[in-house]
Amino acid sequence: MYEEILVFRSGESFFGIDEKIVKEVVLVSETNFMQIPRVPEVIAGILYQNSELIPVINFQRRLNPKYSGGLEFSVTTNVLVLEYKGNLFGIFINELPTKTKVDKSMKLKKPSKFKEVIAEVLTVDTLEVQMLDTENFLVKLDGNILEVF
Amino acid sequence: MEFLEFELNQRRFLLELDKNPRIYEYQYYKNQITPLPLTSNYVLGVTILDNRLSLVVDLLDFYGYKSSNKLDDILVLLEFQEYLICLKLPLGVRRTLKLYQPPSEKKTGLPFVLELIEELPYTVFYLSAVISVLYKELEAETQKIFKEINWKGLTEVSPNSQRQLISGVSKFHLKSDEVKDKFLRLRFLNGDILLPEYEVFRVMSPDDLHKVELNFRESLIKSVAEFDLINLPILNIEDIIGLSTSKTPQKLVIVGRDVRKFGIEVEDVSEALSIEKFIETSSEISDTNNLPYSNIFIDKYQTPIFVLNSEYLRKVLLSKKLLTASVSNWMKFLRRSPKAVDENVDFKTQPFIKLTTGKTNVIFREEQIKEIRFNPVFKSIDNQLGVSLYGGSMLPSVDLQRYLNIDSTHMGIFSVIIQTDNQLIEFRGDSVDRFEAPLSLSSLVNKETASYWFSDILYTGSEFVVIPNLSHFVSLIDLNKKQIKIVYESLKESHSIEIHQQEIFEFDWFKIWKEDVKSFLVVFDQNLPTLAIDVTQIQEIKGEGTEVVENLIDTDGQPIYVYSVSNKVYKIIDSSRLVVAEESNIQVENNFSFLQIRDNKIPIKLIK
Numbered sequence: 001m002y003e004e005i006l007v008f009r010s011g012e013s014f015f016g017i018d019e020k021i022v023k024e025v026v027l028v029s030e031t032n033f034m035q036i037p038r039v040p041e042v043i044a045g046i047l048y049q050n051s052e053l054i055p056v057i058n059f060q061r062r063l064n065p066k067y068s069g070g071l072e073f074s075v076t077t078n079v080l081v082l083e084y085k086g087n088l089f090g091i092f093i094n095e096l097p098t099k100t101k102v103d104k105s106m107k108l109k110k111p112s113k114f115k116e117v118i119a120e121v122l123t124v125d126t127l128e129v130q131m132l133d134t135e136n137f138l139v140k141l142d143g144n145i146l147e148v149f
Numbered sequence: 150m151e152f153l154e155f156e157l158n159q160r161r162f163l164l165e166l167d168k169n170p171r172i173y174e175y176q177y178y179k180n181q182i183t184p185l186p187l188t189s190n191y192v193l194g195v196t197i198l199d200n201r202l203s204l205v206v207d208l209l210d211f212y213g214y215k216s217s218n219k220l221d222d223i224l225v226l227l228e229f230q231e232y233l234i235c236l237k238l239p240l241g242v243r244r245t246l247k248l249y250q251p252p253s254e255k256k257t258g259l260p261f262v263l264e265l266i267e268e269l270p271y272t273v274f275y276l277s278a279v280i281s282v283l284y285k286e287l288e289a290e291t292q293k294i295f296k297e298i299n300w301k302g303l304t305e306v307s308p309n310s311q312r313q314l315i316s317g318v319s320k321f322h323l324k325s326d327e328v329k330d331k332f333l334r335l336r337f338l339n340g341d342i343l344l345p346e347y348e349v350f351r352v353m354s355p356d357d358l359h360k361v362e363l364n365f366r367e368s369l370i371k372s373v374a375e376f377d378l379i380n381l382p383i384l385n386i387e388d389i390i391g392l393s394t395s396k397t398p399q400k401l402v403i404v405g406r407d408v409r410k411f412g413i414e415v416e417d418v419s420e421a422l423s424i425e426k427f428i429e430t431s432s433e434i435s436d437t438n439n440l441p442y443s444n445i446f447i448d449k450y451q452t453p454i455f456v457l458n459s460e461y462l463r464k465v466l467l468s469k470k471l472l473t474a475s476v477s478n479w480m481k482f483l484r485r486s487p488k489a490v491d492e493n494v495d496f497k498t499q500p501f502i503k504l505t506t507g508k509t510n511v512i513f514r515e516e517q518i519k520e521i522r523f524n525p526v527f528k529s530i531d532n533q534l535g536v537s538l539y540g541g542s543m544l545p546s547v548d549l550q551r552y553l554n555i556d557s558t559h560m561g562i563f564s565v566i567i568q569t570d571n572q573l574i575e576f577r578g579d580s581v582d583r584f585e586a587p588l589s590l591s592s593l594v595n596k597e598t599a600s601y602w603f604s605d606i607l608y609t610g611s612e613f614v615v616i617p618n619l620s621h622f623v624s625l626i627d628l629n630k631k632q633i634k635i636v637y638e639s640l641k642e643s644h645s646i647e648i649h650q651q652e653i654f655e656f657d658w659f660k661i662w663k664e665d666v667k668s669f670l671v672v673f674d675q676n677l678p679t680l681a682i683d684v685t686q687i688q689e690i691k692g693e694g695t696e697v698v699e700n701l702i703d704t705d706g707q708p709i710y711v712y713s714v715s716n717k718v719y720k721i722i723d724s725s726r727l728v729v730a731e732e733s734n735i736q737v738e739n740n741f742s743f744l745q746i747r748d749n750k751i752p753i754k755l756i757k
Contacts, residue, residue: 037554046606
């Protein structure tokens with residue numbers, strides 16, 4: 001069970017991720033982020049941060065391989081830098097996340113969509129927050145492989 | 150002239166005969182005709198008659214008459230010039246007629262009606278006309294087939310290759326290298342495929358690989374497996390060639406020795422044998438570059454055997470981006486390795502040339518560069534490759550903007566020519582820049598595998614730069630060798646007159662070339678048709694030791710200024726372009742010498 005989660009919005013939905021694996025949140029600029037041509041669209045690009053080059057996942061595309069929109073850059077475009085099993089990954093998100101404490105009174109339910117990458121749905125106040133299944137989201141990237149090309 | 154007379158539904162027909170036709174009874178050969186996949190009804194298939202493989206065509210069906218299908222129908226094997234064709238005809242009144250006065254010399258291809266005195270009118274088919282119309286139609290037919298199975302638009306099926314396929318069926322002998330090669334015979338339920346032994350990487354059980362079934366329709370492949378760091382597309386041979394397997398095929402054949410592998414599921418695989426062991430008849434492989442199979446045989450049990458054109462299949466898979474690394478491998482590939490920076494020590498100590506297109510910076514070590522040019526004559530083949538003229542020869546060219554963004558029609562005007570181990574490759578972009586060793590570098594893992602178009606990404610402290618993976622581009626060029634040659638020939642022809650002038654005058658500012666260890670920078674003035682420069686245009690010179698070496702005049706007596714550049718960077722303010730050259734070392738003999746520029750076309754007199 002998570003003690004703290006980071007909640008962020010993508011489209012109309014809210015998503016959460018275990019705060020323990022989030023290393024930092026980095027604001028994207030032209031000098032620290034590059035989109036790479038001719039790689040699968042689920043890879044948003046490369047982030048340079050603290051002398052590291054970090055591959056960044058296009059969150060929308062990872063969630064839904066049929067998502068056809070491109071990356072949208074704005075003043076609030078951020079990369080969540082995650083450290084998982086010794087590796088660094090980034091998730092490209094369009095709004096700043098907020099940190100929330102999780103307590104036992106919060107309701108849990110099974111996800112109704114994106115079941116492959118969402119572990120469960122947590123009710124925070126009145127918001128339904130879809131919690132990412134880190135292992136599936138970061139490691140098992142090959143489902144519907146050809147649809148992402 | 151001799152004609153064969155036959156009858157159907159009270160209509161009489163005459164077919165011109167050439168040489169001695171061989172006539173066979175259809176009922177005995179009916180089961181020995183192997184249907185060709187995806188052809189029209191009038192193409193009955195192929196069969197072996199008179200020890201030769203022939204196409205079988207229902208003549209009347211082809212001309213739109215209701216076809217007969219009776220036991221007494223006949224097959225007539227005809228030879229006309231280089232063509233061999235077998236026509237199925239109704240028996241009717243079977244006799245040959247000799248007409249000493251041919252009814253007409255018009256050989257339009259359409260049958261015409263001939264009225265003989267006291268006879269019913271005849272519809273007459275001239276053989277030459279039948280053959281020419283039939284073959285033309287078959288070419289269109291082949292085109293149609295490929296449109297139907299959605300190959301069109303991926304690569305053009307050239308009329309030549311169709312002609313080769315069609316006429317290749319009629320005349321046979323083995324190509325010499327195919328006689329030497331050993332082949333594996335891959336068995337399907339309704340036919341077989343022959344594959345050269347050297348193409349087969351591994352034969353294994355399909356259950357040994359983790360497969361991802363496709364959930365959308367893709368006629369080329371039916372599934373993808375992860376194998377040896379790549380996505381291995383498993384071909385849908387049923388849609389491609391028409392051969393099917395049971396629901397649980399026993400073997401998976403992995404085809405290809407490099408990273409451009411694909412898989413084929415089959416019922417069984419034979420040991421490798423010489424091709425003559427499979428083919429009873431002596432036959433020729435027709436050289437079809439743009440079809441999934443290069444030839445069709447039929448063995449003595451009437452099993453159709455297709456010789457797989459794996460190079461073509463690979464090309465199509467590549468063009469659809471189906472041969473590529475898996476996403477998880479991309480992520481592994483993009484994962485930083487602490488050692489990577491050290492591995493790129495070359496880039497820390499050597500100057501490099503940066504070619505920029507859009508937001509992508511591609512870098513090369515300066516020593517890899519043979520020449521930098523401005524807007525050379527270029528023709529594209531597809532969105533990946535093109536051909537440039539280089540002196541009197543061809544130069545495979547990659548326009549980076551279009552390579553990286555397939556929808557782009559933009560074309561880079563700067564050309565950087567790279568010397569690889571085996572060949573020259575041109576890369577085109579929007580601007581060229583030169584840097585001494587970058588101040589700081591970060592790097593991803595450096596892996597040389599042809600799957601990825603780049604081998605590394607570096608961060609210089611202010612921007613990202615990408616190191617292109619030359620082996621990827623070399624393999625891309627290898628795959629398109631024939632197409633490059635064809636485009637080059639047409640380019641050469643269309644520019645044969647203009648080349649000279651373009652190379653002299655159409656560079657607008659400068660030109661860099663190398664001659665052994667010597668290289669010089671010559672600045673041209675775009676407003677003058679002569680080689681001259683106003684030195685005041687150079688307003689900023691970076692680096693020390695730069696000096697004017699000599700004043701030159703060209704053969705018209707116009708002055709030219711040549712500067713030694715000694716690894717220094719010049720900036721021409723007017724165009725805001727950085728231009729680069731290496732060490733200057735002009736050899737001066739006696740009072741003057743000639744510098745060679747581009748095949749001696751412009752001798753420049755150097756005054757001592």
